[in-house]
Structure formats: C-alpha cells, structure tokens
Amino acid sequence: MPAPEKNRFYEDVSLVLSRTSKASAVIGALLLLLVFYCWKVQVLDHRKYWALAEANRTRESVVLAPRGLITDRQDIILAENTASFKASIIRENCRDYERSLAEVGGLLEIAPDDLKARVAKYESQPLFRPIVVKDNLDLKDVSRIESRRLELPELIVETDPRRYYVFDQLAAHVIGYMQELSPQELKSEAYAGRNLGDMVGRTGMESQYESTLVGVDGQKTEVVDSQGRTRGEISRSEPTPGRDIKLTLDFDLQRKATGLLEGREGAIIVLNPRNGEVLALASFPTYDPNKFITRFSPQEWMELINREDHPLENRAIRGLYAPGSIFKLTMALGALEAGLITEQTSFFCAGAASFYGRPFHCWQRGGHGALSLTEAIRHSCNVYFYNVGRRMGIDRIADSARRLGLGDKTGIDLPGEKEGLVPTPEWSRSARKTDWYLGETISVAIGQGPLVVTPLQVALHTAIIANRGRRVAPHFLMASPLGQGQIPGTAGESTPAAKIRTEFFETVIRGMWKSANEEGTGRGARVEGFDVCGKTGSTQLIGRERAEKLGKQIKTHSWFSGFAPRDNPEVVVTVLVEFGGMGGATAAPLAKELFSLYREKYD
C-alpha cells in the first residue's frame, strides 16, 4: 500500500501531537511513582503488614476443660457439667461505651447499676477480653443477641461447660459451691494459668479437691472474619478433663437426713465407724449451690449472707454446741480408766445435790434414787455424774475428752472445721484471765459450762466408743484402686483412746444399749432387732432457775448420738437439732429413721 499523500484532509497537527506525547509521559511517570510506593508497602514494610494481617484474622481462645464429676458411693452423680450459654461484652468493639452498656442491659434485662458494677470489676483487664455479663442464658436471650449481632458487635455469646448440682441443695454443705475468681486472685501465684471468668471451688469437696477436679484448659487459634465470626480453626490443643471423685456419701441416707431436718435448724451425720466413711452429712437450713454458678445479683448475695439462720454455715463441722448429757460417756470412761469408779459404783440422786456451796439439779425433779453406772447412763442422771466429776477433777475430764475425740479437729477432708473447746484451768487463765471455778467442773461433768464441741466431733466420739477405743478418720473421699488422692489420716496408728480397756467400753455401751432399748432416754431411737446403742443430750442455753423465774419454757438443743448394732457396729448416727427440746423427744426419733433406713438398705 502506497504511503498516504498529504492533501487538504490532513492538517498540520504536530503541535497538538507533541502535547499528547508530553502528557502521556507524565502519566507514565506517575504510574512509576505508584509502583515505587507499592514496592515500599509490599516489600520494605511487608513484615509489618503481614503481622497486622495475621492479627486481623486470628483469635486465641481458651477451650475450657470439663470439671471432674462428683458422685456418691453408688455412682449417683451429684455434681456434673452441662452446657450453658453466657453473654459477654468485648469493650474493644464498643462504639459508644455508655450507650452500649445501656443497650446490653436493656436487651438482657440486667439492672444498669448491676451491669456497671460488674464491668467495673474488670476495668483493669485488657479491652479485648470478653467480660461475662450474664450466664445461663435461655434460648430466647441467645436468639435476641444473635439477631442484633451487627448493631452490637461488642456482645457475644459463648458456650461453656457449667457446673450443675443435680439435686440442688442436697449435700450442699459437703459438695460446696464455686465462685468466679476475683481479679486479685487471678494475679496470684496460686491461680497461675487460670483465666478471667473461671470458677473455683470455694467450700466443700469443690474446694478440698479443687486440684483433682480441675482439668487443664486447652487452647485454640481460630480464624475470624471482620465481624468477629469464627471461620475455622488453625490449631487446637485439647483440654484435659478434670478427674472424677467418688464420695463415701450414700444418696438415700443423705436425702433422708436432709429431709428429716427440713424446717429445723441442725445437723445430722451418719458414718461408718469401721473406716470413717461419712455416709451422710446434712446441715440445715441449706442453700442451692447452683445459684453461685449463675452469678448472684448483689442483692441475692447480701440476702443469703445476712440471713439470721445462716444457711451457708455448715453446722456439722462449724457449729459449736455444748455436748450436754452425751458428755457423760466421756465422764464414765475417764473415771473407769482412772479407777475412780467401777461399774458397781452407785450414787444416790435426790433430784439435786450441792457442790462447793451451790445447788445442782437433775433433770428428773423427783430424783432417780440410787443408781449404778449403766443405769445412770440409761436414765442420763445428772447427780450421778456431778459426783463422778467431782472425783475426777477438770484435768482428768479434759484428758478423757481429748482422748475420745472432743475438742480437736477430726481431720475430715472438708475445709473450715472448728476445734471446739475442752476447758482446762490453763485455758481459763490464758484466755479468760480468771481462775477456774470448781463449780464449773460440776457443770462440765454433764456437758455444760464453757465446753463446746461440733456435731462431727460427737459423731467421731461415738465411733471411737463403738470401736471400743479404735479411732478412725472421718472422710468423704472414697478409697479407690485408681487412687483419687491421699485419703486423709486413715493410718490406724494406736490412738490414746485405744489404751482404755475394752471392758470399760463394754460397760458404757451396755448403758447406751439400755438407754435405747430399756425405756431409757434414748428409747426414741430403738429399732427392733438392730441393737441401737445411744445417748441423748439436751443442752441448757440458760440456767433452769433463771428460766423459771422468767416463766419461760426452756427450749434446749436436742442431741442424740449412737451406733448400731451393739456388736460389730456398722453405723454411727449423730443428730443435733437446735432448740429441739429434749434429746429423747426430738433427736432420737430422727436417728431412728436413719438407723432403720440403713438397716433396710444394708442388712
């Protein structure tokens, strides 16, 4: 094709064309600048942006380890884990913190002040940490939160294994309850590796065996999108579940014991005297440990701790009571061993006697007449033991009490046990700054005066008598071949009580048998064919004379403690009912119910 010749259609456009090429050169230069900038961002600053992208897309979170189960001796589950939903707020994602709190509060029906107080507790935590604002969401709450995901990116729902106490308040004082770790605790050595919002056992088995029950939390790294939604997992280390523990508790006896105390204030302990296994331990009033898991509102908590009947107190190990007539067994054993009396020694009861210039009364106004030791135990005669007490003196009495399990911690595997008090003249001088009055010895002789013990000590005391002097360590953790941990104090080393001659125990036990089976004070506990041996106690809260002056009917604490059968004892039952009246009238019939249930079940 020939080159086009210039004609009038082809004007001179060279000027315009040169402007074109200049402009396109400028564009090329600008494009080159952009390439250089890309080099800076992509190659020179690559590490920085790469790290930012990784942080963008990954989120580390904890996979909670399920806590070990707690079962009774027949593997009935008392404490387990269920899935629960909880709502948490991530402050980092709030657009307007105040408004967001108000909206979250409204959505989940939390009082604004409660919510504020709750979030304020964790002020010092990093902003990206979720703070739990409501537990135990129902499905309605969950769907309400999910539907507002986009408007409230700060509010998230998480699932958790949650502790669940299957039978609510049953054995609450044994199992204990759990609470969230406080921010201070989180900083301490003891809870290294625990996380915000973790629960920890505060009382009972949950606290005692915390290290067994608690597992090792796992961790997962998830990929999240820009809305914070999970898109998959990158890595995951599985949690190690906590180990289960099996308790010595017997579900039926425990339920019976709790039921018997319903509407009263008191404690019941059932244990096996041979090995110290606690079959039931009930304290009433009680509480529902599930409430602690679901995070109390402050009012609920204040109400619970300020209640006059103190439901959180475990009366069985922390309640201090005068043992009353139950102490007469200690007196008898101590005096027999010291050779101060024999089985045949008799004293005359005229309804009252005078010691150290002061009158002391028997509960039987008319008096019991002349009584031998076993008869004195059977009828629980005060005057008899006033005389024994005078012969023994306070030091021997105290020695006998300590040897028989009173006035010391029993060493049970339940935190918070109290010691009680077996008074001595030294104690009087150092603690009271007064001398011991001889008249007090007479009061102590029938289990009154400054003497106080816990119901568990009485149960152990009864077990020692039942064993004819062999002491056992009461405990809840079932021995198992797998080894759940060291069962405390089961070593059968020779204990001081073992030095007392068996025949003395037999004498006292004969009295106890008569008490229950031969129309004694403990007759209410008699179970046909089970040979219950026991002793009642009724502890005066104020002096009888004063009460009579006031014209008031005295309501005493009501005790019964006994074992059965007489030979080769299998079970010890101790009952204390506060303000229950006479031991024979209130406590003994409750014990009877437990003896019969035990017999039905195990014989």
Next chain:
Amino acid sequence: MIDRRLIENIDWFLIGLLVLNSLLGVVVIYSASHYLPGHHYLRQLVFLGASLLALFLLLLVDYQLLMSFSFYLYGAVVFVLLMMLVFERFISKGSWIKLRYFQVQPSELAKIALILVLARLFAEYKRSHVSIPAVAMSSGLVALPFLLVALQPDLGTAVSFLPLLLGSLILAGLKKKAVIGILILSVLAGVAGWTFYLKDYQKQRLATVVFPGRDPQGAGYHILQSKIAIGSGGFLGKGFARGTQSQLKFLPARHTDFVFSVIGEEFGFLGVVDVLMLYYLFLWRLFRSAARSRDRAGIYITFMVGLMISFQLLVNVAMVIGIFPIVGIPLPLLSYGGSSLLANFLGVGLVLNVKMRRFANI
C-alpha cells in the same frame, strides 16, 4: 457500508489488550467475590461481552457523524441526569438507575458524550493557545454534568470529568497565566467545596489519608485494611483466592473499588507490576494512536479517552494504597461494574473508530 479497508485498519492489538485486561478483572473479581451470592464474575463476563458488542457497533458509525450528533447526545445525558435529581425517589438510587435485571450509571456514559462534544468544540480550533471564550465554553459544558453528578452525590465520577476538560485545554494550548489561574481557581473551589459541599464522612476520609491509624475502626478502617492487604501480600503474594484480608472480608468493596488490593494481596508486588505493565502497554498503545488520526478532532478524542482511563487508574491505585482520599472511583476494566466497563469500551471504540478511518474518504 463498511469498507474492507476499514476492517483491515482496525487495531486488533489494542482490542486484544483491552479484552485481556478486562478478563484479568473477571479473574480477580472471582477471587474477591466467589463466596458471595450473585455470581459477580459471571455477570462481569456478560457485561464484557455486551460491551465488546457495543464497541463493534460503534465502529460502524463514522466518528465525524457521531460528533455532529454530539450536542443532542450531550443534551440527552444532561436531561437524564437532571431527571435523576428531580425524580430521585422514583427512578434512581444515588448515581444508579435501577432496571429490571441490572442497574445503569448514566454518569459513566456521560463521559463519552463529553468527549464527543469537547472534540467537536475544539475540532476547528487552530490557534496555538486557547482563548478565554473557548475556556469558558468548554468549562461550562463540563461544569453542568459535573454539578448534576456531584449532587447525586457521586463525587468520584464527577471528578473524573475534570481530566477531560483539562486534557482538551492542554491540547488547545494553555498559557502559563491560564495554568496559574486554573490552579488558583481549583484551590478556591477546594476550599469552597470543603466548607459547603463535603459531607463529614468525606472530610474524615481526607483527614485519614494523612493519619490512617488514628481511627482504625472508623474512617481509617478502609484505608488501613487495604494497606494491610497489599502490604501483607509481599513480593509473591498469598496465592489466588487465598488472601486472608479479602476472603475474610476485612477488605471493603473487594470486587469493586478495592479490586487492586486483592491483586496486591494475592499476587504480590510481582503481580502488581505485571498488571500495571500490561495496563501501561494498553495505555501506551492508546496514546500512540493519537498520531494515527486523520484530523484534530481525532487527536482530541484519542487523548481524552486515554486521559479518562489513566486518570481513573492513577486515582484508584493511589487511593487503595493510601496516598489519596477514598473517592468512589473504580479501577477501569478491572473493577466489577457494567456501566464503567461499557463507558471505557465505548471510549476505546471511539479511538479505534478514529484510527481505522485515518485514511480520508473511505
């Protein structure tokens, strides 16, 4: 009728580069949106076919004829834009007119009308420097659709009308005084715009170009996420459809305005350079075509089309790598969107039209 010589003179190489770039766009759009409902990449493929068809149809008509109708075309576009403002509630949503199966953005097509009308205006302009009345006339012609589009409000598209005006004035020959005058005017317009026109979010965007880290969840979010995407791509990139920023939706407008970030993240610096080189090859061929035009009008058309595409390319890339405020300007040929693709294809069609008719009287 179409002469055989005309077909012989079609620049197939330019068409090849155009289609290649657009197909690359489809691939990246797939990566950026395959997990979303709507099959964006398939739709883009359909748009591509339709735009190519429109381009060939455009070749049938001599650009001289098109220019002679340009004022009617211009009038029609201005009328549509005006109607969109007046009856905004009924027919449109912002800059879009919603039709049954797709939506049209008339402001994109307004560019083609503007190119034709400006070319017509300057076709017979043979002085070495532009006169005041010519400046006033051409400015007025651009200002009208500019205002209408800016009021929609679609500042990005409105701003992309300006290089057309500037390009035609450059070709017509601006005196130094005039350049200074334009600079002063644009500063004044900037100040006035900042005070009266810009919405708060737009001001924030301008501010965050300087300090993107200041408010990472707010206005700086898009810039920061885009920079993270590009920067984390590194030299070789994370691989096709494996960019965490885009696949996990941290990146905003991934398949539209921020498609370049996806390229940066998934194909790395190497990919960025390759794409820009391919693009520059296309632009270079486009600008080179100016020398192949029969008349002054042809040069104007070619130059303005080249400028239109280059401007959008430069602004878009500068925007996603965080050195220019975020205005809604797509990456031409690569971003998802039918109207923008059609406008660019028609623009290239005009250039081809000029080029194939470079021999007179055919």
